[in-house]
Amino acid sequence: MKNKTICLQLLLVLCSLNFFAQKLERPFILVKNAERSEILKKIDSKPWAKQIYSDLKKSTDKQVCKFYQNPKSYLKNLPFNWSKAEANQFPPFLKTDHIENGKHRNLDNATEKEWKPAALLIEYLQIALDCGYLYYITQDEKYAYVASSILYSFTKSVQKSKISNWKGRGGLLFPYDGFREVRVIGYRLPLIYDFVASYLKNEGKAFDIIKNKKVSFPKDEAQNVFKTYANITVNYGQTGSNHSVLESPSLVYNALAMDDAKERKKWLSYFLSESTQNQDALPIMAKNYKNQGDIWPETSQYLNHSTEILAKLLLVINKYNPSLKLGVKYPNILFALPRLDDLVYPNNEIIRWGDGHRRQHGSYQAYENAYVLAKMDSLKYLQDKFAPLLKNALDKGKYSRKNIEALFWYDDAIYGESNKIKLPRTDRVYHAGIVLQRNLSTTNNPKDGLMGFVGGAHMVHGHAEGMNIELYGEGQVLGVDHGRKKYGKDLHENYSRIFAAHNTVIVNGSSQGQGGWVNLGINSVELIAMEPKVRTEAISPNHSFSQTSFVDDKGDKAEATQERTLGLIRTSPTTGYYVDVFRSKSKLPNEFHDYLYHNIGDKLVFENKDLNLKRTPNRYMANANKKWIHNKRYRNPGWHFFKDVQTSKTYNKDLVATFHTKKIKGGAIFMQLHIPGFEKRVYTKVKAPITFESPKPYHKLSTPTLVIRKKGEAWKNPFVVVYEPYHKKEKASIQSVEKLEQGNIYKGLKIVSKTPNEHLIQYVITQSKDQIFKNENIYFKGSYAVITLNKMNVLQSIYIGEGEKLIFNNEEITTNSTNSFFKSYVKK
Incomplete structure (x- = not known):
């Protein structure tokens, strides 16, 4: 019956076309x-x-x-x-x-x-x-x-x-x-x-x-x-x-x-x-927009351009033959047009994955094409979606009609209010494995906004990037994905596209893509838990988190299981930090894991004076001359492009490191890293290739990069880094970071901060799902929780991102079916 219905629909389309063609x-x-x-x-x-x-x-x-x-x-x-x-x-x-x-x-x-x-x-x-x-x-x-x-x-x-x-x-x-x-x-x-x-x-x-x-x-x-x-x-x-x-x-x-x-x-x-x-044909292409909000499953410049083309052709053919009602048949294509502008940092740059660009925003011309088609086909909900976007852009001078199609197709009858667009606290790009968190400040200053994401997946124009992150602070994307320039070049194929160009973990020096599009296939980052859920209201104004997993099993020398927890914690309207916990373990003997973090800037400075670095120019050169076949075989993992390589001996103490970015317009900014000490850690700093589309002058300068190596598994005692961005006019708010352990196994952090408004003590518990942490003051079963005290050790708030039960001193909390909870104990 279904096939008969489809055949009948196609017959009606073709008959309709024939009727119009004749006259x-x-x-x-x-x-x-x-x-x-x-x-x-x-x-x-x-x-x-x-x-x-x-x-x-x-x-x-x-x-x-x-x-x-x-x-x-x-x-x-x-x-x-x-x-x-x-x-x-x-x-x-x-x-x-x-x-x-x-x-x-x-x-x-x-x-x-x-x-x-x-x-x-x-x-x-x-x-x-x-x-x-x-x-x-x-x-x-x-x-x-x-x-x-x-x-x-x-x-x-x-x-x-x-x-x-x-x-x-x-x-x-x-x-x-x-x-x-x-x-x-x-x-x-x-x-x-x-x-x-x-x-x-x-x-x-x-x-x-x-x-x-x-x-x-x-x-x-x-x-x-x-x-x-x-x-x-x-x-x-x-x-x-x-x-x-x-x-x-x-x-x-x-x-x-x-x-x-x-x-x-x-x-x-x-x-x-x-x-x-x-x-x-169109029905096949439209399957990529199965659900409302779905986008073309490639990288930013391709997904937007593809949707804009389809939307325009729907309008052209609908005008040729209005009886086709293509807007009615394919509304989700139109609905996808502004989706990319949901995925922007506070400075309006786009999150980057694969071959994507930073500034490839949606086209207002495409929005107006969609508005015209929605009007033709009497789709009021789509008119209501695009009218405010267009009105806002026209009123603010962001959009002016300059193309010939505007003369043919548009008029001034765009109805609706020029509303301020409110972006959600969390979002996802499913085909790219991306889980995004943002926290905009009550100051409404983009420099005070916080935002980051975890992501990684295989697609056309995707990269073999593993479980990658980007981090934002002080008005800039600081923890950066390298991006891309010209296709087919050595840099693009043997660095930009593969693991070393990303903020990820490389396993046994052998993480790589395999199979799929141009032999860059990787598994998708999978979501374990997040709060708030995608595009829903947050339970806390200051907290959010995600926990994701990834299987690094391409090739035959990594064979690793990984888990990453990224917490975003705001401590005042102008301060906040990120907690990144990356677990990784391989099935293979003699395993080792390298945590990579790239940050735009002038230099990386280790604050610990007893951390001695020596030049190690050959450290990452093992695959520098391996056979390379265009679009087929690469010099994985790509870190042979690192220059000025300096490495420490094994260092087990807590470490503080700072990325200096002093040539930025608006004044110097810094990203400070607090890294709890663990056994068998070796620290390396390098100059990685330039990061494309960085702010001037960093679009032409090498990228300071940190590499932390752990010999043996990095699961029970994972890579743990606290990131705090701050401006030269400010001081870093974090005073100290101390790890919480149970039986020599990492469980979380005690972070002391001095913000412009108050002194905070925060216990941030970050463990795998259904794990239990217990000490003399805290019992917690779950993945992620933050307990905040003031300098007098008076409880200020409890946040459970995912968990079943938390006890702190005399306060006992059992979560509901959502496994999340927030309560402020501050009297207003």
Whole structure:
């Protein structure tokens, strides 16, 4: 019955498409003729619309003037390969190719010289498209003549090329990167045609540089070009990643450019309903948005861009045929658009995982596309979601309408209040294994905010990072993930992508990814417990925590089980700290574990004067010259990139270390680390590679990094570090950190702080789930608890993040079914 229902739905879609195809006249891909009068009214009455039009006309008229001065000379500047021209025939175009180490590569790292033919071609096609826009608006045939002439030259020349079958990803003009060709060239052609079709229908001419005269436009040849570009996506693409999304605009626009209604319906179905071996259709792509709030399962720049493309195509096709109601069918795609802006630090930078960027925020243009579609399909809850976001951005000048689609699609009727957006205390990115905590200050100063996350998982564009953290303080992401720059380079493949570039633990010097996307497969970080639960109200204004687990079993030399507890504790509106407890144990004999922490800054200073360091340049060089195969085999774990390596002898005492970051705008800031002493610990400081997208000047400086090695298991006595960020105008509030033990097994910490307001004593118990800690004053069964006293040892508060029972002196608490509890004992 279910299959019959699906078949019936698809039949209705296709019949609906066929009905509309029969009666539509061009243009209709982005906008229809019937909408022109309203657009002219907008240009007359709306300053933003008038500005879009005048800017477009001003820049385009310069090119039109150049064209009319000498059409032949203007068009001959296209990147033709005249050396291969036949008599009285258009020459083919120059190919765009990139060669590295004697091998053809995709164009990710193409040089300016290699990219020049493509850049010139894209420039000409954009001029043609801009002329098409202006012909639609003004009905002045001079614009249609220029656009048609450029499209004519392209059509004649591109047919001299054949599709390369390079790794199943070839193109016509980019023989080793058809994936890029459809993204930068393929989608423009059908739009140009759509806008000038009425001119061509009325016997409008194009200029032929070979015949040196005006000629009729070869519509049939153009139709073949559109089919060819649609075919590159359908039969030469890649499934199971964002590639299907990125190629979809070319597929959809080229399908809609086909004049034969049956052909149009057939090719459009490859987006709407029918997947192929090389291209996922919309129903497959939409599975990534199964639940409201789900996001595209890659890294930040790809997940946002993918969702924005899909949302735009839903609107384009819905405008083409409103009866499809694509907003109703796929509302979760729209709902995902602003999701990335939930994952920001107090300074508005994005948390980073994999190849993600710091500043890849959501697009207000995409929000408005979603608002228009929601309005078309009468989805009030989605209108209510996007209206405040748009109103807020417009009111604060964060967003102004500048793109041509705004002129075609938008008006000023955005209803709703410009509300302040409140971010939740905790959040998760499920596909990236991320568990996030934030605590914004009552001062409303981003510098006083606290935030961190634990994460790690395998995905396309993910990194083999283990169970990684980032930490924020004093207005900056201080405990940083390295990020990435250019793909395919030694630094990217043998450092950025693998364990040593992350704040994680490397086991037996051998932690690595294996299998999956480009052999970087790792397990996902799994949640054991957290408080508050995802996007729910916190029980305490000052506390939150997460406990996660990870299995490091790729390759055959780590074989480790790990557990990480990250606690966030605010001690005043301007002070607070993080408690990081990382447990790790391997099944293998002679095990050892290395805890890594990278912090932007000038230097790392150990405050203990008796900790002697000696240069150990070969300490991390064992795999420096191992075989490296692009996208297949790496020099794991990547720490051979560490420079100026200095290492201590075994040191068992408590340790204080400070990262100095003195060149930051706004004054020097510090991250101080309190590290309880344990046996068999060796400390190393290094200069790691630069951290990309760091604040100036640290985007060009090496990254000071701490490595702590534990010989033997690090489970009963794990890695324990208390992190406190502070500004040069302040002093570190933490006075002392002392470990709590039971039978020589670590159980928690006693932390004494002197804040601007008060003197605090805090017992922070951090143990595995269902474990018990007991001493003369405390009994606790559970994972995480914080007991806060003032300097007179008077109880101030009790927080249980996860646990069943806590007894402190005469106070006994048994938690409810949520296993969490908070009570303040301070009289107001």
